[in-house]
Amino acid sequence: MKVACVGGGPASLYFSILMKRVDPSHDITVYERNPAGSTYGWGVTYWADLLNDLHSIDPDSARAIREHSVRWDSWVVHVRDRTTITAHHGEEGFGIGRRELLGILAEQARSLGVRIEFEREIADEGELTDADLVVAGDGVNSVLRERHADHFGTEVSVGRNTYAWLGTTKIFDSFTFAFVETPHGWIWCYGYGFSDSHSTCVIECSPTTWRELGLHQANEADGLALLEKLFADILDGHPLIGRAPADGGAHWLNFRTLTNRTWHRGNLVLLGDAAHTTHYSVGAGTALALGDAAFLVNALHRDTRLPSALARYERERRSAIRSPQRAARYSAQWYENLPRYINLPPPQMFALLGQRHSALLSRIPPRLYYRIDQLAEQLKSLCEVKR
Known part of the structure; x- marks a missing residue:
């Protein structure tokens, strides 16, 4: 298959890596409009479960990413003159520079035979008529998606x-x-x-x-x-x-939460932020982009018919990301309604900060929610002891 990836972000680069690992004969080019080494942002976050997933499908990239990441397993929360340290309950978090991450993925892609063309802007998929598949991984402001916004049914909530x-x-x-x-x-x-x-x-x-x-x-x-x-x-x-x-x-x-009614049109398919965005307060953007890449590769190699493969990718990936998308919406709403929580006693406020992904939190008085949550934790501990 001849594949053109538009946009040199994590989603496109990781997709090209996985496609080459599955079948080295794929002819893949990644087009990035910016110069090599230029990127926006600082560091990105991810969690231990992503690292485990990466190890299972691409151990080389996973090892390099882990080696260049910093790790934490606790929160520090400051409110006025109050400070607390809240354990992550065993869940590890990681941070890596966006430039470092892109460099690792680009090096891995090149080592597998992927061509990367920097300072090459693709404004129309008509420039890629010889490609069997065009992957739009060009971000939230995707030019390729915007050319067919009516077809994709793009909606943005600010x-x-x-x-x-x-x-x-x-x-x-x-x-x-x-x-x-x-x-x-x-x-x-x-x-x-x-x-x-x-x-x-x-x-x-x-x-x-x-x-x-x-x-x-x-x-x-x-x-x-x-x-x-x-x-x-x-x-x-x-x-x-x-x-x-x-x-x-x-x-x-x-922050703009972007959704699309459909993620593909002919041989053009959306990936990462071009398809969907998730509020930064849950730290899931990078994980979702890499997950999109894995799902798309899997769908393409389970079904050699492109239309049905792209439909499978969209159907299965939409289902998989529904939960983190909901969590992100509730998390954003928690911060938009901060006065509702900020003056609670410190233990309650800190606990509800950790529960901000809950759909019930905005519907139940915060103090009552806290008591219910604490009771649930006590019952859970009691059940574990009885086992």
Whole structure:
């Protein structure tokens, strides 16, 4: 099969790796519009179950990813002057630089015979008429998808809160949450390490707080200076770092949850963020992108008829990601309704932070939900003892 992958992100690169591992005779080219080594963002997160899955299907990539990742197994939560450490109950989390991850996957793909063409933008699948399959892995702003938006049934839901994706030289040993109260409302961050020299720091707040703090009109330097003051307690004198090179504007965004009615059209198929996005607060984006790649490869090699293979991929993958997508929606809603939880006694607030993926949490008074949750844990422990 002759395959063209548009977009050089994790989804396209991992798809090309798995296709070559299944059948080295596949002719695969990855087209990336940006220069080699250029990417957005800082670090990405993933969990131990993803690492186990990668080992089972591509141990070489899995080993390289693990070797270049940092690990944590606890949370640190700061609210005003309160701090707690919450164990992950045995679940390991990992962070890796996005540039490092892309480099590992690109090297592995090349070693298997995949061609990667950087600084090559594909704006129309008509440029790839000799390809049997065109994989649109060109992200949330997919050009190929937008050319056929009516067919794909693309819908975008814009989140209420604003956020900025920043870096810092402060190394967080644990996954760190910090909630800071200002005269204009709450602002908070999620921090996690991804190398021995840098961490990611995602900062979020309501649109009212964002405007009244003046962040909506501050340039990047002034905005970073203000945020460094607000989060001085956790940064320990380390700076926050914006995009490089800075263009003078602060990069505040509203998260866009993207869905599509269908994921394929003829020999064109959507992969990763081009097909669906999942709120960053659950840290599942990279895992879902790599999972999409594995499902698509599996479908193509279970059914040699392309239309039915693509239909199988869409059907089976939609079913598999339904649960994390729901969890992400509820997690985003938890943060959008932070005042509902933030003034609870610390043990309750910290517990409900961990339960933010629950569909019931927004429907039950928080204190009652906490009591029910604690009772359920006690009954679970009692049952385990009796066994």
